[in-house]
Amino acid sequence: MEDGGTLHLGENLDMPVLVQLIxxxxxxxxxxxxxxxxxxxxxxxxxxxxxxxxxxxxxxxxxxxxxxxxxxxxxxxxxxxxxxxxxxxxxxxxxxxxxxxxxxxxxxxxxxxxxxxxxxxxxxxxxxxxxxxxxxxxxxxxxxxxxxAEPLLEREIQRVGVASVTGTMDALLANLSPRISFADGNLRLPDNAPRVESVAIRKLTLMPLVSGTRACVYRVDDGHARIGYPVTGLAPLLAGGGSRREGPTDTLAMMLGELRAVILRKGNQPVSMGKLADLLQCTAGTVTYHCRQLERAGLLCRERKGREVRILRTLKGEALMDALS
Incomplete structure:
Protein backbone atom coordinates (compact mmCIF):
# COMPACT_ATOMS: atom_id res chain seq x y z
CA MET A 1 0.00 0.00 0.00
CA GLU A 2 1.16 3.56 -0.68
CA ASP A 3 1.58 6.34 1.88
CA GLY A 4 -1.65 8.31 2.16
CA GLY A 5 0.18 11.65 2.29
CA THR A 6 -0.40 14.87 4.23
CA LEU A 7 -2.89 17.68 3.80
CA HIS A 8 -1.71 21.09 5.00
CA LEU A 9 -4.64 22.86 6.68
CA GLY A 10 -2.65 25.54 8.49
CA GLU A 11 -2.29 26.00 12.23
CA ASN A 12 -5.07 28.62 12.42
CA LEU A 13 -7.52 26.60 10.28
CA ASP A 14 -8.73 29.79 8.65
CA MET A 15 -11.01 28.12 6.09
CA PRO A 16 -14.63 27.02 5.67
CA VAL A 17 -15.34 23.69 7.41
CA LEU A 18 -18.60 22.00 6.44
CA VAL A 19 -20.38 18.81 7.50
CA GLN A 20 -22.26 16.83 4.86
CA LEU A 21 -24.26 13.66 5.47
CA ILE A 22 -23.47 11.61 2.36
CA ALA A 149 -27.49 6.46 13.43
CA GLU A 150 -29.61 9.55 12.71
CA PRO A 151 -29.24 10.93 16.28
CA LEU A 152 -25.46 10.45 16.08
CA LEU A 153 -25.29 12.17 12.69
CA GLU A 154 -27.34 15.10 13.93
CA ARG A 155 -25.12 15.36 17.00
CA GLU A 156 -22.04 15.36 14.76
CA ILE A 157 -23.30 18.46 12.97
CA GLN A 158 -23.65 20.11 16.38
CA ARG A 159 -20.19 18.93 17.48
CA VAL A 160 -18.46 20.40 14.44
CA GLY A 161 -20.47 23.60 14.77
CA VAL A 162 -19.35 24.03 18.38
CA ALA A 163 -15.73 23.47 17.37
CA SER A 164 -16.07 26.12 14.65
CA VAL A 165 -17.52 28.85 16.86
CA THR A 166 -15.20 28.15 19.80
CA GLY A 167 -12.02 28.01 17.73
CA THR A 168 -11.27 24.42 18.72
CA MET A 169 -11.45 22.73 15.33
CA ASP A 170 -7.84 21.60 15.76
CA ALA A 171 -8.85 19.64 18.87
CA LEU A 172 -11.72 18.00 17.00
CA LEU A 173 -9.49 17.02 14.08
CA ALA A 174 -6.92 15.52 16.46
CA ASN A 175 -9.68 13.24 17.78
CA LEU A 176 -11.30 12.47 14.42
CA SER A 177 -10.25 8.85 13.82
CA PRO A 178 -7.64 6.32 14.98
CA ARG A 179 -6.37 6.26 11.38
CA ILE A 180 -6.10 10.04 10.92
CA SER A 181 -3.79 12.32 12.91
CA PHE A 182 -3.59 16.10 13.09
CA ALA A 183 -0.70 18.14 14.42
CA ASP A 184 1.00 21.44 13.56
CA GLY A 185 -1.63 22.24 10.96
CA ASN A 186 -1.13 19.00 9.03
CA LEU A 187 -3.73 16.26 8.58
CA ARG A 188 -1.99 12.92 8.13
CA LEU A 189 -3.93 10.36 6.08
CA PRO A 190 -3.78 6.56 6.49
CA ASP A 191 -0.93 4.61 4.94
CA ASN A 192 -3.23 2.10 3.20
CA ALA A 193 -4.87 4.69 0.97
CA PRO A 194 -4.22 6.26 -2.43
CA ARG A 195 -1.30 8.65 -2.22
CA VAL A 196 -2.02 12.38 -2.02
CA GLU A 197 0.82 14.80 -2.56
CA SER A 198 1.35 17.40 0.17
CA VAL A 199 -1.07 20.14 -0.80
CA ALA A 200 -2.49 23.30 0.76
CA ILE A 201 -6.22 23.02 1.48
CA ARG A 202 -8.60 25.99 1.18
CA LYS A 203 -11.87 24.23 2.06
CA LEU A 204 -12.65 21.20 4.24
CA THR A 205 -15.76 19.04 4.22
CA LEU A 206 -16.22 16.44 6.95
CA MET A 207 -18.37 13.39 6.15
CA PRO A 208 -19.35 11.16 9.13
CA LEU A 209 -19.53 7.47 8.22
CA VAL A 210 -21.49 4.54 9.68
CA SER A 211 -19.61 1.66 8.04
CA GLY A 212 -16.93 0.77 10.62
CA THR A 213 -15.01 2.11 13.60
CA ARG A 214 -11.80 2.57 11.55
CA ALA A 215 -13.50 3.92 8.44
CA CYS A 216 -11.74 6.47 6.27
CA VAL A 217 -12.48 7.70 2.76
CA TYR A 218 -11.38 10.95 1.18
CA ARG A 219 -11.06 12.94 -2.00
CA VAL A 220 -9.01 16.05 -2.73
CA ASP A 221 -9.84 18.28 -5.71
CA ASP A 222 -8.54 21.79 -6.39
CA GLY A 223 -7.78 22.59 -2.76
CA HIS A 224 -11.04 21.10 -1.44
CA ALA A 225 -10.57 18.12 0.89
CA ARG A 226 -13.49 15.81 1.69
CA ILE A 227 -12.73 13.55 4.64
CA GLY A 228 -14.92 10.64 5.74
CA TYR A 229 -14.48 9.33 9.30
CA PRO A 230 -16.45 7.20 11.82
CA VAL A 231 -19.29 9.15 13.38
CA THR A 232 -18.74 9.63 17.12
CA GLY A 233 -20.51 6.95 19.15
CA LEU A 234 -20.67 4.38 16.34
CA ALA A 235 -19.16 1.40 18.19
CA PRO A 236 -22.21 0.60 20.41
CA LEU A 237 -24.48 0.88 17.38
CA LEU A 238 -22.36 -1.59 15.39
CA ALA A 239 -22.47 -3.93 18.38
CA GLY A 240 -26.26 -3.90 18.26
CA GLY A 241 -26.83 -1.54 21.16
CA GLY A 242 -28.65 1.13 19.17
CA SER A 243 -28.13 4.87 19.41
CA ARG A 244 -29.22 6.53 22.60
CA ARG A 245 -31.27 9.72 22.71
CA GLU A 246 -31.88 9.84 26.44
CA GLY A 247 -29.73 11.51 29.06
CA PRO A 248 -27.88 14.84 29.11
CA THR A 249 -25.41 15.62 26.34
CA ASP A 250 -21.80 16.28 27.37
CA THR A 251 -20.76 18.61 24.57
CA LEU A 252 -17.14 18.71 25.73
CA ALA A 253 -16.92 14.90 25.62
CA MET A 254 -18.60 14.96 22.20
CA MET A 255 -15.83 17.19 20.93
CA LEU A 256 -12.74 15.80 22.66
CA GLY A 257 -13.69 12.30 23.74
CA GLU A 258 -14.61 11.33 27.30
CA LEU A 259 -11.07 10.86 28.65
CA ARG A 260 -9.72 14.12 27.25
CA ALA A 261 -12.81 15.97 28.51
CA VAL A 262 -12.12 14.71 32.05
CA ILE A 263 -8.44 15.69 31.78
CA LEU A 264 -9.32 19.22 30.63
CA ARG A 265 -11.78 19.61 33.49
CA LYS A 266 -9.13 18.50 35.98
CA GLY A 267 -6.77 21.13 34.57
CA ASN A 268 -8.50 24.02 36.33
CA GLN A 269 -5.55 23.94 38.74
CA PRO A 270 -2.10 22.37 38.42
CA VAL A 271 -2.28 18.58 38.72
CA SER A 272 0.50 16.04 38.30
CA MET A 273 0.43 13.41 35.57
CA GLY A 274 0.76 10.69 38.20
CA LYS A 275 -2.27 11.93 40.10
CA LEU A 276 -4.23 12.13 36.85
CA ALA A 277 -3.38 8.50 36.07
CA ASP A 278 -4.62 7.47 39.53
CA LEU A 279 -7.84 9.50 39.18
CA LEU A 280 -8.59 8.13 35.73
CA GLN A 281 -7.47 4.59 36.58
CA CYS A 282 -5.30 4.31 33.48
CA THR A 283 -1.61 4.05 32.71
CA ALA A 284 0.82 6.96 32.79
CA GLY A 285 1.47 6.40 29.08
CA THR A 286 -2.23 6.81 28.26
CA VAL A 287 -2.45 10.05 30.25
CA THR A 288 0.71 11.37 28.60
CA TYR A 289 -0.62 10.63 25.13
CA HIS A 290 -3.95 12.39 25.68
CA CYS A 291 -2.33 15.36 27.45
CA ARG A 292 0.06 15.74 24.53
CA GLN A 293 -2.90 15.88 22.10
CA LEU A 294 -4.63 18.52 24.24
CA GLU A 295 -1.36 20.45 24.43
CA ARG A 296 -1.01 20.38 20.63
CA ALA A 297 -4.55 21.75 20.38
CA GLY A 298 -3.51 24.62 22.65
CA LEU A 299 -5.90 23.65 25.45
CA LEU A 300 -3.33 22.49 28.03
CA CYS A 301 0.20 23.39 29.00
CA ARG A 302 2.64 21.15 30.85
CA GLU A 303 5.33 22.23 33.28
CA ARG A 304 7.92 20.39 35.33
CA LYS A 305 8.08 20.88 39.10
CA GLY A 306 11.02 18.92 40.43
CA ARG A 307 10.37 15.29 39.49
CA GLU A 308 6.72 15.93 38.65
CA VAL A 309 5.11 17.03 35.39
CA ARG A 310 1.95 19.03 35.95
CA ILE A 311 -0.75 20.14 33.56
CA LEU A 312 -2.86 23.30 33.58
CA ARG A 313 -5.51 24.69 31.25
CA THR A 314 -4.42 27.47 28.91
CA LEU A 315 -6.45 30.59 28.20
CA LYS A 316 -7.80 28.83 25.12
CA GLY A 317 -8.78 25.86 27.29
CA GLU A 318 -10.50 28.18 29.75
CA ALA A 319 -12.39 29.87 26.91
CA LEU A 320 -13.62 26.50 25.66
CA MET A 321 -14.82 25.52 29.14
CA ASP A 322 -16.64 28.85 29.49
CA ALA A 323 -18.28 28.46 26.08
CA LEU A 324 -19.56 24.98 26.89
CA SER A 325 -20.55 25.52 30.53
Missing amino acids: PGMSVLSLMGDLLGVPQGVPVGRRALLRKSCSERLWNAMGPLGSTGSLRIPQVLSPDGIGANAMRGETERISDMTSDSLSADLERTFGGELPSAWRKVADDPSGFLAAYSGLIRTVWGSVAPLWNQ
Whole structure:
Protein backbone atom coordinates (compact mmCIF):
# COMPACT_ATOMS: atom_id res chain seq x y z
CA MET A 1 0.00 0.00 0.00
CA GLU A 2 1.16 3.56 -0.68
CA ASP A 3 1.58 6.34 1.88
CA GLY A 4 -1.65 8.31 2.16
CA GLY A 5 0.18 11.65 2.29
CA THR A 6 -0.40 14.87 4.23
CA LEU A 7 -2.89 17.68 3.80
CA HIS A 8 -1.71 21.09 5.00
CA LEU A 9 -4.64 22.86 6.68
CA GLY A 10 -2.65 25.54 8.49
CA GLU A 11 -2.29 26.00 12.23
CA ASN A 12 -5.07 28.62 12.42
CA LEU A 13 -7.52 26.60 10.28
CA ASP A 14 -8.73 29.79 8.65
CA MET A 15 -11.01 28.12 6.09
CA PRO A 16 -14.63 27.02 5.67
CA VAL A 17 -15.34 23.69 7.41
CA LEU A 18 -18.60 22.00 6.44
CA VAL A 19 -20.38 18.81 7.50
CA GLN A 20 -22.26 16.83 4.86
CA LEU A 21 -24.26 13.66 5.47
CA ILE A 22 -23.47 11.61 2.36
CA PRO A 23 -24.53 7.97 2.79
CA GLY A 24 -22.71 6.94 -0.37
CA MET A 25 -19.40 7.53 1.39
CA SER A 26 -20.31 4.82 3.92
CA VAL A 27 -21.14 2.57 0.96
CA LEU A 28 -17.67 3.18 -0.53
CA SER A 29 -16.05 2.56 2.86
CA LEU A 30 -17.84 -0.79 3.19
CA MET A 31 -16.80 -1.73 -0.35
CA GLY A 32 -13.20 -0.92 0.58
CA ASP A 33 -13.46 -3.25 3.56
CA LEU A 34 -14.70 -6.05 1.30
CA LEU A 35 -11.66 -5.45 -0.92
CA GLY A 36 -9.25 -5.85 1.99
CA VAL A 37 -8.82 -2.21 3.06
CA PRO A 38 -9.73 -2.51 6.79
CA GLN A 39 -12.50 -0.15 7.92
CA GLY A 40 -13.37 -1.66 11.29
CA VAL A 41 -16.47 -3.44 9.99
CA PRO A 42 -17.69 -6.21 12.34
CA VAL A 43 -16.85 -9.69 11.03
CA GLY A 44 -20.48 -10.84 11.00
CA ARG A 45 -21.68 -7.81 9.04
CA ARG A 46 -18.91 -8.27 6.50
CA ALA A 47 -19.72 -11.97 6.06
CA LEU A 48 -23.41 -11.28 5.46
CA LEU A 49 -22.60 -8.69 2.83
CA ARG A 50 -20.18 -11.00 1.05
CA LYS A 51 -22.93 -13.62 0.75
CA SER A 52 -25.34 -11.10 -0.74
CA CYS A 53 -22.95 -10.14 -3.56
CA SER A 54 -23.35 -12.31 -6.65
CA GLU A 55 -20.44 -13.23 -8.90
CA ARG A 56 -21.49 -10.53 -11.35
CA LEU A 57 -21.28 -7.89 -8.61
CA TRP A 58 -17.92 -9.20 -7.42
CA ASN A 59 -16.60 -8.84 -10.97
CA ALA A 60 -17.59 -5.17 -10.88
CA MET A 61 -15.67 -4.73 -7.64
CA GLY A 62 -12.43 -6.08 -9.08
CA PRO A 63 -11.23 -2.89 -10.85
CA LEU A 64 -11.99 -0.75 -7.80
CA GLY A 65 -9.15 -2.29 -5.82
CA SER A 66 -6.80 -2.97 -8.72
CA THR A 67 -4.34 -0.23 -7.66
CA GLY A 68 -3.88 -1.75 -4.18
CA SER A 69 -6.45 0.46 -2.48
CA LEU A 70 -10.00 1.63 -3.13
CA ARG A 71 -9.79 4.22 -5.91
CA ILE A 72 -13.09 5.42 -7.39
CA PRO A 73 -13.29 7.71 -10.45
CA GLN A 74 -15.33 10.77 -9.52
CA VAL A 75 -18.29 10.01 -11.80
CA LEU A 76 -18.72 6.65 -10.03
CA SER A 77 -18.84 8.19 -6.55
CA PRO A 78 -22.37 8.34 -5.03
CA ASP A 79 -22.15 11.90 -3.69
CA GLY A 80 -25.82 12.70 -3.12
CA ILE A 81 -26.65 14.26 0.25
CA GLY A 82 -29.20 12.52 2.50
CA ALA A 83 -30.52 8.95 2.59
CA ASN A 84 -33.12 9.68 -0.09
CA ALA A 85 -30.37 10.50 -2.58
CA MET A 86 -29.11 6.92 -2.97
CA ARG A 87 -31.83 5.79 -5.35
CA GLY A 88 -31.06 8.71 -7.64
CA GLU A 89 -27.33 8.02 -7.43
CA THR A 90 -27.68 4.39 -8.50
CA GLU A 91 -29.96 5.43 -11.37
CA ARG A 92 -27.49 8.13 -12.43
CA ILE A 93 -24.65 5.62 -12.52
CA SER A 94 -26.61 2.97 -14.41
CA ASP A 95 -27.74 5.59 -16.99
CA MET A 96 -24.25 7.05 -17.44
CA THR A 97 -22.94 7.19 -21.00
CA SER A 98 -19.83 5.29 -22.03
CA ASP A 99 -18.22 8.58 -23.09
CA SER A 100 -18.69 10.10 -19.62
CA LEU A 101 -17.07 7.09 -17.97
CA SER A 102 -14.19 6.99 -20.47
CA ALA A 103 -13.47 10.71 -20.00
CA ASP A 104 -13.33 10.35 -16.21
CA LEU A 105 -11.11 7.27 -16.39
CA GLU A 106 -8.74 9.35 -18.53
CA ARG A 107 -8.76 12.13 -15.92
CA THR A 108 -8.30 9.75 -12.99
CA PHE A 109 -5.52 7.58 -14.38
CA GLY A 110 -3.89 10.02 -16.78
CA GLY A 111 -4.31 7.83 -19.83
CA GLU A 112 -2.40 4.90 -18.30
CA LEU A 113 -5.28 2.60 -17.42
CA PRO A 114 -4.51 -0.36 -15.14
CA SER A 115 -5.31 -3.64 -16.88
CA ALA A 116 -8.46 -4.16 -14.79
CA TRP A 117 -9.83 -0.79 -15.93
CA ARG A 118 -8.97 -1.50 -19.57
CA LYS A 119 -11.54 -4.30 -19.38
CA VAL A 120 -14.05 -1.73 -18.14
CA ALA A 121 -13.22 0.55 -21.07
CA ASP A 122 -13.91 -2.37 -23.44
CA ASP A 123 -17.41 -2.95 -22.00
CA PRO A 124 -18.48 0.23 -20.13
CA SER A 125 -22.23 -0.46 -20.29
CA GLY A 126 -21.81 -3.93 -18.76
CA PHE A 127 -19.61 -2.57 -16.01
CA LEU A 128 -21.98 0.30 -15.20
CA ALA A 129 -24.92 -2.09 -14.90
CA ALA A 130 -23.00 -4.35 -12.52
CA TYR A 131 -21.51 -1.46 -10.55
CA SER A 132 -24.87 0.23 -9.99
CA GLY A 133 -26.18 -3.15 -8.80
CA LEU A 134 -23.24 -3.39 -6.40
CA ILE A 135 -23.96 0.09 -5.00
CA ARG A 136 -27.62 -0.87 -4.53
CA THR A 137 -26.72 -4.12 -2.73
CA VAL A 138 -24.20 -2.49 -0.38
CA TRP A 139 -26.60 0.37 0.37
CA GLY A 140 -29.19 -2.23 1.33
CA SER A 141 -26.78 -3.29 4.07
CA VAL A 142 -25.90 0.25 5.14
CA ALA A 143 -29.39 1.84 5.04
CA PRO A 144 -30.78 0.34 8.31
CA LEU A 145 -27.63 1.38 10.17
CA TRP A 146 -27.71 4.85 8.63
CA ASN A 147 -31.30 5.31 9.82
CA GLN A 148 -30.46 4.10 13.33
CA ALA A 149 -27.49 6.46 13.43
CA GLU A 150 -29.61 9.55 12.71
CA PRO A 151 -29.24 10.93 16.28
CA LEU A 152 -25.46 10.45 16.08
CA LEU A 153 -25.29 12.17 12.69
CA GLU A 154 -27.34 15.10 13.93
CA ARG A 155 -25.12 15.36 17.00
CA GLU A 156 -22.04 15.36 14.76
CA ILE A 157 -23.30 18.46 12.97
CA GLN A 158 -23.65 20.11 16.38
CA ARG A 159 -20.19 18.93 17.48
CA VAL A 160 -18.46 20.40 14.44
CA GLY A 161 -20.47 23.60 14.77
CA VAL A 162 -19.35 24.03 18.38
CA ALA A 163 -15.73 23.47 17.37
CA SER A 164 -16.07 26.12 14.65
CA VAL A 165 -17.52 28.85 16.86
CA THR A 166 -15.20 28.15 19.80
CA GLY A 167 -12.02 28.01 17.73
CA THR A 168 -11.27 24.42 18.72
CA MET A 169 -11.45 22.73 15.33
CA ASP A 170 -7.84 21.60 15.76
CA ALA A 171 -8.85 19.64 18.87
CA LEU A 172 -11.72 18.00 17.00
CA LEU A 173 -9.49 17.02 14.08
CA ALA A 174 -6.92 15.52 16.46
CA ASN A 175 -9.68 13.24 17.78
CA LEU A 176 -11.30 12.47 14.42
CA SER A 177 -10.25 8.85 13.82
CA PRO A 178 -7.64 6.32 14.98
CA ARG A 179 -6.37 6.26 11.38
CA ILE A 180 -6.10 10.04 10.92
CA SER A 181 -3.79 12.32 12.91
CA PHE A 182 -3.59 16.10 13.09
CA ALA A 183 -0.70 18.14 14.42
CA ASP A 184 1.00 21.44 13.56
CA GLY A 185 -1.63 22.24 10.96
CA ASN A 186 -1.13 19.00 9.03
CA LEU A 187 -3.73 16.26 8.58
CA ARG A 188 -1.99 12.92 8.13
CA LEU A 189 -3.93 10.36 6.08
CA PRO A 190 -3.78 6.56 6.49
CA ASP A 191 -0.93 4.61 4.94
CA ASN A 192 -3.23 2.10 3.20
CA ALA A 193 -4.87 4.69 0.97
CA PRO A 194 -4.22 6.26 -2.43
CA ARG A 195 -1.30 8.65 -2.22
CA VAL A 196 -2.02 12.38 -2.02
CA GLU A 197 0.82 14.80 -2.56
CA SER A 198 1.35 17.40 0.17
CA VAL A 199 -1.07 20.14 -0.80
CA ALA A 200 -2.49 23.30 0.76
CA ILE A 201 -6.22 23.02 1.48
CA ARG A 202 -8.60 25.99 1.18
CA LYS A 203 -11.87 24.23 2.06
CA LEU A 204 -12.65 21.20 4.24
CA THR A 205 -15.76 19.04 4.22
CA LEU A 206 -16.22 16.44 6.95
CA MET A 207 -18.37 13.39 6.15
CA PRO A 208 -19.35 11.16 9.13
CA LEU A 209 -19.53 7.47 8.22
CA VAL A 210 -21.49 4.54 9.68
CA SER A 211 -19.61 1.66 8.04
CA GLY A 212 -16.93 0.77 10.62
CA THR A 213 -15.01 2.11 13.60
CA ARG A 214 -11.80 2.57 11.55
CA ALA A 215 -13.50 3.92 8.44
CA CYS A 216 -11.74 6.47 6.27
CA VAL A 217 -12.48 7.70 2.76
CA TYR A 218 -11.38 10.95 1.18
CA ARG A 219 -11.06 12.94 -2.00
CA VAL A 220 -9.01 16.05 -2.73
CA ASP A 221 -9.84 18.28 -5.71
CA ASP A 222 -8.54 21.79 -6.39
CA GLY A 223 -7.78 22.59 -2.76
CA HIS A 224 -11.04 21.10 -1.44
CA ALA A 225 -10.57 18.12 0.89
CA ARG A 226 -13.49 15.81 1.69
CA ILE A 227 -12.73 13.55 4.64
CA GLY A 228 -14.92 10.64 5.74
CA TYR A 229 -14.48 9.33 9.30
CA PRO A 230 -16.45 7.20 11.82
CA VAL A 231 -19.29 9.15 13.38
CA THR A 232 -18.74 9.63 17.12
CA GLY A 233 -20.51 6.95 19.15
CA LEU A 234 -20.67 4.38 16.34
CA ALA A 235 -19.16 1.40 18.19
CA PRO A 236 -22.21 0.60 20.41
CA LEU A 237 -24.48 0.88 17.38
CA LEU A 238 -22.36 -1.59 15.39
CA ALA A 239 -22.47 -3.93 18.38
CA GLY A 240 -26.26 -3.90 18.26
CA GLY A 241 -26.83 -1.54 21.16
CA GLY A 242 -28.65 1.13 19.17
CA SER A 243 -28.13 4.87 19.41
CA ARG A 244 -29.22 6.53 22.60
CA ARG A 245 -31.27 9.72 22.71
CA GLU A 246 -31.88 9.84 26.44
CA GLY A 247 -29.73 11.51 29.06
CA PRO A 248 -27.88 14.84 29.11
CA THR A 249 -25.41 15.62 26.34
CA ASP A 250 -21.80 16.28 27.37
CA THR A 251 -20.76 18.61 24.57
CA LEU A 252 -17.14 18.71 25.73
CA ALA A 253 -16.92 14.90 25.62
CA MET A 254 -18.60 14.96 22.20
CA MET A 255 -15.83 17.19 20.93
CA LEU A 256 -12.74 15.80 22.66
CA GLY A 257 -13.69 12.30 23.74
CA GLU A 258 -14.61 11.33 27.30
CA LEU A 259 -11.07 10.86 28.65
CA ARG A 260 -9.72 14.12 27.25
CA ALA A 261 -12.81 15.97 28.51
CA VAL A 262 -12.12 14.71 32.05
CA ILE A 263 -8.44 15.69 31.78
CA LEU A 264 -9.32 19.22 30.63
CA ARG A 265 -11.78 19.61 33.49
CA LYS A 266 -9.13 18.50 35.98
CA GLY A 267 -6.77 21.13 34.57
CA ASN A 268 -8.50 24.02 36.33
CA GLN A 269 -5.55 23.94 38.74
CA PRO A 270 -2.10 22.37 38.42
CA VAL A 271 -2.28 18.58 38.72
CA SER A 272 0.50 16.04 38.30
CA MET A 273 0.43 13.41 35.57
CA GLY A 274 0.76 10.69 38.20
CA LYS A 275 -2.27 11.93 40.10
CA LEU A 276 -4.23 12.13 36.85
CA ALA A 277 -3.38 8.50 36.07
CA ASP A 278 -4.62 7.47 39.53
CA LEU A 279 -7.84 9.50 39.18
CA LEU A 280 -8.59 8.13 35.73
CA GLN A 281 -7.47 4.59 36.58
CA CYS A 282 -5.30 4.31 33.48
CA THR A 283 -1.61 4.05 32.71
CA ALA A 284 0.82 6.96 32.79
CA GLY A 285 1.47 6.40 29.08
CA THR A 286 -2.23 6.81 28.26
CA VAL A 287 -2.45 10.05 30.25
CA THR A 288 0.71 11.37 28.60
CA TYR A 289 -0.62 10.63 25.13
CA HIS A 290 -3.95 12.39 25.68
CA CYS A 291 -2.33 15.36 27.45
CA ARG A 292 0.06 15.74 24.53
CA GLN A 293 -2.90 15.88 22.10
CA LEU A 294 -4.63 18.52 24.24
CA GLU A 295 -1.36 20.45 24.43
CA ARG A 296 -1.01 20.38 20.63
CA ALA A 297 -4.55 21.75 20.38
CA GLY A 298 -3.51 24.62 22.65
CA LEU A 299 -5.90 23.65 25.45
CA LEU A 300 -3.33 22.49 28.03
CA CYS A 301 0.20 23.39 29.00
CA ARG A 302 2.64 21.15 30.85
CA GLU A 303 5.33 22.23 33.28
CA ARG A 304 7.92 20.39 35.33
CA LYS A 305 8.08 20.88 39.10
CA GLY A 306 11.02 18.92 40.43
CA ARG A 307 10.37 15.29 39.49
CA GLU A 308 6.72 15.93 38.65
CA VAL A 309 5.11 17.03 35.39
CA ARG A 310 1.95 19.03 35.95
CA ILE A 311 -0.75 20.14 33.56
CA LEU A 312 -2.86 23.30 33.58
CA ARG A 313 -5.51 24.69 31.25
CA THR A 314 -4.42 27.47 28.91
CA LEU A 315 -6.45 30.59 28.20
CA LYS A 316 -7.80 28.83 25.12
CA GLY A 317 -8.78 25.86 27.29
CA GLU A 318 -10.50 28.18 29.75
CA ALA A 319 -12.39 29.87 26.91
CA LEU A 320 -13.62 26.50 25.66
CA MET A 321 -14.82 25.52 29.14
CA ASP A 322 -16.64 28.85 29.49
CA ALA A 323 -18.28 28.46 26.08
CA LEU A 324 -19.56 24.98 26.89
CA SER A 325 -20.55 25.52 30.53
